[in-house]
Amino acid sequence: GRALPPLAALSQVLRLERSRRTAIVLPLQKLERYLAPGTDTAPFRLFQPGLAALQRAEALFRSDRGHPIDYVSSAVRMDHAPPPALPEVCFIGRSNVGKSSLIRALFSLAPEVEVRVSKTPGHTKKMNFFKVGKYFTLVDMPGYGYHAPQDFVEMVEAYLQERHNLKRTFLLVDGVVGLQKTDHIAVEMLEEFGIPYVMVLTKIDRASRGLLLKNVLEIQEFVKENTQGCFPQLFLVSSVEFSGVHLLRCFVAHVTGNLPTVEAS
Numbered sequence: 001g002r003a004l005p006p007l008a009a010l011s012q013v014l015r016l017e018r019s020r021r022t023a024i025v026l027p028l029q030k031l032e033r034y035l036a037p038g039t040d041t042a043p044f045r046l047f048q049p050g051l052a053a054l055q056r057a058e059a060l061f062r063s064d065r066g067h068p069i070d071y072v073s074s075a076v077r078m079d080h081a082p083p084p085a086l087p088e089v090c091f092i093g094r095s096n097v098g099k100s101s102l103i104r105a106l107f108s109l110a111p112e113v114e115v116r117v118s119k120t121p122g123h124t125k126k127m128n129f130f131k132v133g134k135y136f137t138l139v140d141m142p143g144y145g146y147h148a149p150q151d152f153v154e155m156v157e158a159y160l161q162e163r164h165n166l167k168r169t170f171l172l173v174d175g176v177v178g179l180q181k182t183d184h185i186a187v188e189m190l191e192e193f194g195i196p197y198v199m200v201l202t203k204i205d206r207a208s209r210g211l212l213l214k215n216v217l218e219i220q221e222f223v224k225e226n227t228q229g230c231f232p233q234l235f236l237v238s239s240v241e242f243s244g245v246h247l248l249r250c251f252v253a254h255v256t257g258n259l260p261t262v263e264a265s
């Protein structure tokens, strides 16, 4: 098979020295010691699985003959979506937030999976469905922009409102620039629909520690004060360094009901 990117697998991460390892597996914990005393860190630890749970989750993301991981189909309308047979998660975010890179990183242990990108402006924006064995489906929603066409908005809204097997929505936010106007529009939509979602901060390798801390604390405060449906713990990821990717796999496994008990680290 093709060579895996470094740190795509936990076994590779475990060979690192302790502090590097923590930075990759639990990026929030790594930031914690730079916080002012008295800062509320409870939201940092709501989901903090131990190695055993991380390993069980990783097994779900590793394809083999008896456990295929495949791109299934694309849809431009809800009636083109595959039957809602399995628990599902979807990933949304504005164009260029790092969504395809993150999905590629999540599926890096199944190198045959092709995460398609439709970057060409004007190219039809589709929802792409991926099936992870008999366990869950993952949907790559088209990137939204400031001037999203109405049919696109309608497709995304219909999906979020009607998809009964949707267990969690992952809203990607650029970790370097923080919440933008379009992200606020997405939050308002998710709040209005009353569906559970999680915020994922992307490209954390590109933010200095100070900037990342500032963005994390600001967004955490925003979530606490202004949202009902957002999970209070932020997920920090770098698709280049694989930080937070293992933890995110574990959370996806958990919310799709495939990892009912997660023992804390």
Ligand code: GDP
Pocket: 093, 094, 095, 096, 097, 098, 099, 100, 101, 102, 143, 202, 203, 204, 205, 206, 237, 238, 239, 240, 241
């Ligand atoms: P999408 O439009 O949301 O699918 O975004 P892409 O995944 O195509 O990423 C947009 C740009 O950001 C590309 O140039 C990527 O190489 C870059 N990028 C994505 N994720 C990361 C990351 O974790 N770290 C860094 N440094 N760059 C990233």
